[in-house]
Amino acid sequence: MKRAAGAVLLGAVLCLAAAAPSQAAAVKVTVNGQPITDVQIAQRVKLFSLEGNKTGRTGATKQLIDEALQMQEAKRLGINVSNAQVDSAYQQVARNIKISKDKLTQMLQGQGVSIESLQDRLRAAIAWNGITESAIMPQVQVSELELDQQAAAKMNAYNGFDYILKEVIFVAPGGRGASGRTSQANRYRQQFKGCDTAVDLSLNYTDAAVIDLGRRNATQLPEAVAKELAGLNVGGITRPRVMNSGVSMLAVCEKAEAEDLTFIKSDLRANAGNAALETKANNYLEDLRSRAKIIYN
Structure with missing residues (x-):
């Protein structure tokens, strides 16, 4: 379940970030005092365009706010993301698109894409994984009675x-x-x-x-x-x-x-656990949003 949850939480973020515009940055949002600039938002909008995401500035701003909250929560919990972890994730991005790390860097630079913006996004994803494992996963419980009932229903x-x-x-x-x-x-x-x-x-x-x-x-x-x-x-x-x-x-x-329903229950447990973990993670992030001081300029 842990590996599957990590795949769900990381899969959507291991992709290319967009280039930072050259104009001076203006603060558009602060999240518990941490600024998010128009440059960052513009980068994320461009990234969304590459991904086929049409939520535009609204979606980009929301995602950047979430990442700021994730990094702040990781700091509160004492979860540190090393440069080596980010570098490994960067390498995985290259593998996912079947090119070398150097080729990925060349490709990003050739398109005017800020490498740091991709690394920042990966860092937030790794931090959220750490939060999920340490603070959210222990809250996930799957009812054995419900699993028994579902497994029995699948017997034919x-x-x-x-x-x-x-x-x-x-x-x-x-x-x-x-x-x-x-x-x-x-x-x-x-x-x-x-x-x-x-x-x-x-x-x-x-x-x-x-x-x-x-x-x-x-x-x-x-x-x-x-x-x-x-x-x-x-x-x-x-x-x-x-x-x-x-x-x-x-x-x-x-x-x-067969009297033992273990084989059927194992699949049911994995599916139920992943669904419960995703729900808990979404609720956890929503709670961070509700308690945060978010100011739009």
């Missing part, structure tokens, strides 16, 4: 089983010769008498392997496979499927109704 006729499986593979790297291998796999399937003799039977075929997959919950399997397995009894084997490694079949060694 085909994903409510635990299996002990063996995979039988007729090797065909990259799918080459898959047609002939599928014919052999079908013959194997017709002769299959259960997991105990799976390996012995495979010895009658060239480049056939039996792999113990161990315990699998149906939710860990592709839906089509889970549905087919649900219709098989112990000792059954699925139809051949062409995979990248060859032609594959799954043999059912054990099968039982």
Whole structure:
């Protein structure tokens, strides 16, 4: 959840900042005494234009105010963002657009873009991540009862089983010769008498392997496979499927109704946690705005 939250909070800000106009700056807004100038706003408007954001000066001003609040809150909490962290984020921007760091710098300078303005934006994003991890994430709680109820509701006729499986593979790297291998796999399937003799039977075929997959919950399997397995009894084997490694079949060694909803709950927990974290983060920032002294000139 932590990594996913970081991606949500940082993803929108790792982009190119716009060039600073050369005219003298005039203070347009102060945030708890910290000035935001018309130059900064003009830069952000230009950035918005590059991004396709049409909120103009209103949106640009709001974003700069939010960044000022984020940096002030980070300072209050003792969260420091090092130049090395900013440099690493700058490097990541270059990677995201598949160019080198030096090429990114050249590109920005070639367009008259202030490198410092991009670095400032990255610094605020990193600071907000730190606030999220230290002050917001501990407040996020996900109801286990609700997860249990949601997981139970997702159980159906085909994903409510635990299996002990063996995979039988007729090797065909990259799918080459898959047609002939599928014919052999079908013959194997017709002769299959259960997991105990799976390996012995495979010895009658060239480049056939039996792999113990161990315990699998149906939710860990592709839906089509889970549905087919649900219709098989112990000792059954699925139809051949062409995979990248060859032609594959799954043999059912054990099968039982699943009582553990962990596999379903893990996905539900991640989704619920990320949604709750985003809501908490938005509320936290809104509270900073409501308590701030913001003066428009």
